[in-house]
Amino acid sequence: MTDDSLQGRVALVTGASSGIGAATATVLADRGARVALLARRQDRLDELVGEITLAGGTALGVPVDVTDADALTAAADRAAATLGPADLVVNNAGVMLPAPVEQLRTDQWQRQIDLNVSAAMHTIGAVVPQLVSAAAEGRRADLVNTSSIAAENIFPNFAVYAATKAFITHLSRHLRVELGAKDVRVTAIEPGIVGTELQDHVTDPGAREWLDDTRDTVEWLTPQDVAEVIAFTAALPRHVNLQQVTIMPTRQAT
Numbered sequence: 001m002t003d004d005s006l007q008g009r010v011a012l013v014t015g016a017s018s019g020i021g022a023a024t025a026t027v028l029a030d031r032g033a034r035v036a037l038l039a040r041r042q043d044r045l046d047e048l049v050g051e052i053t054l055a056g057g058t059a060l061g062v063p064v065d066v067t068d069a070d071a072l073t074a075a076a077d078r079a080a081a082t083l084g085p086a087d088l089v090v091n092n093a094g095v096m097l098p099a100p101v102e103q104l105r106t107d108q109w110q111r112q113i114d115l116n117v118s119a120a121m122h123t124i125g126a127v128v129p130q131l132v133s134a135a136a137e138g139r140r141a142d143l144v145n146t147s148s149i150a151a152e153n154i155f156p157n158f159a160v161y162a163a164t165k166a167f168i169t170h171l172s173r174h175l176r177v178e179l180g181a182k183d184v185r186v187t188a189i190e191p192g193i194v195g196t197e198l199q200d201h202v203t204d205p206g207a208r209e210w211l212d213d214t215r216d217t218v219e220w221l222t223p224q225d226v227a228e229v230i231a232f233t234a235a236l237p238r239h240v241n242l243q244q245v246t247i248m249p250t251r252q253a254t
Contacts, residue, residue, distance in 0.1 A: 003030070003031050003032075004031065004032040005031050005032070005231070005235040006028055006031035006032045006033040006088070006231065006234060006235060007031070007032030007033075008032065008033075009028075009032070009033040009034070009087055009088050009139075009140070009234070010033065010034050010035075010036075010080075010083050010084045010085060010086050010087055010088065011025070011028045011029075011033040011034070011035045011036065011086065011087075011088040011089070011090065011234075012035075012036045012038065012076065012079055012086040012088070012089045012090070012127060013025045013028070013035060013036070013037055013038065013089075013090040013092060014038045014039070014066050014090070014091055014092050014093040014119075014123055015038075015039060015066075015092040015093030015094060015146075016037035016038055016039045016045065016048070016061075016092070017037070017039035017040065017041040017044040017045055017048070018039075018044065018196065019194070019196030019198065019223050020092055020146060020191070020194060020196060020223045020226045020227065021037075021039065021090070021092045021093070022037075022044075022048055022223065023222075023223035023224045023226065023227035024090050024092065024223075024226070024227040024230050024231070025037050025048065025052070025059065025090075026048070026051070026052060026057075026227070027224070027227040027228060027230070027231045028088070028090075028227075028230075028231055028234070029052045029055070029057030029058065029059055030055065030057060031231055031235070033088060034058040034059070034060075034083040034084065035052065035057070035058070035059045035060070035083075036059070036060045036062055036076075036079035036082075036083055036086070037049065037059060037060065037061045037062065038062050038063075038064050038066065038072075038075055038076075038079070038093075039063070039064070039066075039093070040063060040064070040065055041063070042061070042063040045061030045062070045063060046061055048061065049061045058083070060079060060082050060083055062075045062078055062079055066093045066115070066119040066122060066123060067114050067115060067118060067119045067122070068122075069122040069125065069126075072119070072122045072123060072126050073122075073125070073126045075126075076123075076126040076127055076130070077126075080130060085130040085133060085134060086127055086130045086131065086134070087130070087131065087134035087135075087139050087140060087141045087142070088140075088141075088142045088144075088234050089123070089127045089130075089131060089142065089143050089144065090144045090146070090230060091120050091123045091124065091143065091144065091145045091146065092144075092146040093115060093119055093120070093123070094115055094116045094120075094146060094164075094198075095111060095112055095115045095116065095198065095201060096112070096158075096161050096198040096199075096201065096202065097111060097112055097160075097161065097201060097202065097203070097204075098155075098157045098158040098161055098202060098204055098207040099157055099203070099204040099207065100157050100204070100206070101157075101159055101160070103204075108160070108203075109160045112160050112161055112164050113160070113164060116161070116164035116165065116167075116168070117164050117167050117168075120145065120168060120171075124143070124175070127143070128143070128179070128184075131143055131179070131184045132179070132182050132184060134184075135182055135183035135184045136182070136183075139238075140185070140234070140238045141183065141184045141185065142184070142185045142186075142187065142233070142234050143172075143175065143179065143184060143185070143186045143187070144186075144187045144189060144230055144233065144234070145168050145169075145171070145172045145186070145187070145188050145189070146168070146189050146191075147165045147166075147168040147169045147172070147188045147189060147190045148161075148162070148165040148190055148191060149190050149191065149192045149246060149248065149252075149254075150162035150165050150166075151165040151166040151168065151169040151188075151190055152166075152169070152190065152246070153254045154254075155254075157204060157206060157207050158207070165190075168188060169188045169190065169244065172186050172187065172188035172243075172244070173188070173243070173244075176241070176243055180241065183238065185241040185242075186241070186243070187233055187241065187242050187243060187244070187245060188243070188244045188245070189226065189229065189230060189233075189245050189247065190244065190245065190246045190247070191221055191226050191246075191247045191248075192221060192246075192247065192248040192249050192252045193211075193214060193218065193220045193221065193249060193252055194220060194221040194222065194223060194225070194226060195220045195221070195222060195223070196223055199211055214252075217251065218249050218251040218252050219249055219250070219251060220249055221247060221248075221249050225247065226247055229245060229247055233245065
């Protein structure tokens, strides 16, 4: 039986070229949403749009560097002009670069702050007017922010990454107070370990060893697992808001 639980909705997904973003864009399209995919890699966006279209969905790839506020606003406007204003935004772009703080990897600190915090705020600034407008029209309106279990738990050498994700979780709680009064639902998704390209960017030997050891003992989540939860959250009745969702591999203790 076809699942059309998101039929008629317009979704915008950042970080959509791989991992959770790509899986989420695909699942939302499968459920009937028209989906704008935002990321830097044009070739990967073209590939995903082709896959979604071939499967009968509707998608638009918009190449953009989400750390550029003006470019991101222009991308969101282009998506709205083509697909309609967004009523479902998955604020997902991010990077994970763990390392002991005493190594003073200030380049990696800044990269994580730029993408995990500043770009997330740029996205919110670009789409909140569309979400508020959708809610005012009586439609479901969702802002889903991708956080991490690192926002809640302690992982050695992940201090800066964890802090950026704690920002996202706490920001989501505050935004829910502001936007919930206007019928815009805000959700923080906090996955445990998910097998994505994030691990490929890790340069610290200790962190890589920890991740490799964990892979031997824990069946990691897949991007599809997280995407299914996001789609479920967005399909709930308009008056129901999952404020914070933690998704863990069964064998991951913390």
